[in-house]
């Protein structure tokens with residue numbers, strides 16, 4: 001059931017670490033590819049030799065070795081899912097607070113993949129408000145928390161705090177991958193990047209859009225099993241290899257390509273920063289400099305999203321973006337209503353780390369049904385996964 005899935009298992013220092021021997025065997029039986037990171041304390045409870053023998057791969061544990069350093073960014077990008085089991089209250093606290101003092105926490109902070117955590121600790125520690133606060137923080141950061149079992153604990157006491165059994169963890173992992181294919185069989189059209197509106201063969205009008213948010217959405221939709229069509233303005237960015245990419249230049253080109261495809265789409269997400277105006281006249285030769293002022297007359301472009309709203313088919317989901325610098329919510333809700341979208345994703349340029357050119361984003365989603373959700377500041381990749389999960393959960 002997990003053939004080809006790349007799982008990065010993090011083991012921390014709890015007595016439940018011995019159970020990871022069973023967990024690894026089960027994951028291998030399901031044909032998952034595994035890499036393992038152990039913290040220093042985990043080695044008190046299970047030997048690296050046992051783990052590496054069962055996993056069929058060398059165990060990683062140090063950020064720095066004599067011969068070099070473990071590339072935490074590469075590890076985080078290799079995995080389809082990072083599973084931390086058992087996760088001690090200490091590690092949970094570090095993850096929640098963004099601390100980074102060992103290989104496991106460094107990989108967590110640089111991971112582009114979803115993360116699942118199976119806590120293990122004594123009941124008092126589990127129920128302590130500090131731990132519960134950290135757990136809530138992790139949930140906000142979109143970590144999947146597995147909860148704990150009730151039973152005998154290492155302290156000799158009995159109560160809640162036992163790690164989920166390896167069978168339960170494997171079931172959760174399989175369930176996770178099943179759910180993560182939630183867009184399978186769906187056709188998704190995403191627009192990305194700026195458009196450029198030529199003035200003459202040399203000059204043009206454009207905007208600062210990098211295309212990163214649209215491309216992150218295309219990548220996430222593809223990972224979730226969708227057939228993705230990416231209609232993209234000029235942007236210097238790697239596109240997901242599985243997507244059908246249609247390159248365009250102007251708002252008029254984008255309009256034409258989107259309309260060609262829109263009828264067959266289940267989801268349309270307009271992440272592109274489409275020019276609202278285009279020069280009325282385009283010089284066929286370079287317009288020469290004069291000593292006088294130069295006025296360029298602009299005419300409005302067609303509003304692609306508004307047109308899609310008019311043509312929207314039953315069961316089609318239409319999502320727009322709203323990029324604002326003031327009166328954010330009011331303007332976003334007006335766009336939701338006027339363009340007849342099902343959802344509007346608000347980006348405010350006033351939020352630090354959000355908007356054009358950055359690798360992070362902070363968005364709010366407003367639904368036509370009055371629903372509303374604030375997302376934390378996070379990478380555009382995680383924002384994209386969050387947006388698609390949210391949309392599919394609500395439908």
Ligand code: CTP
Pocket residue numbers: 251270271272273274275276301302303304305306319320321322323324335
């Ligand atoms: N949009 C579009 N076609 C246009 C302009 C915008 O499809 N000609 C889409 C964008 O892709 C986005 C949404 O409309 O999904 C809102 O874009 P935004 O630039 O925030 O707002 P505008 O509608 O252009 O309005 P304003 O510039 O007044 O904020």
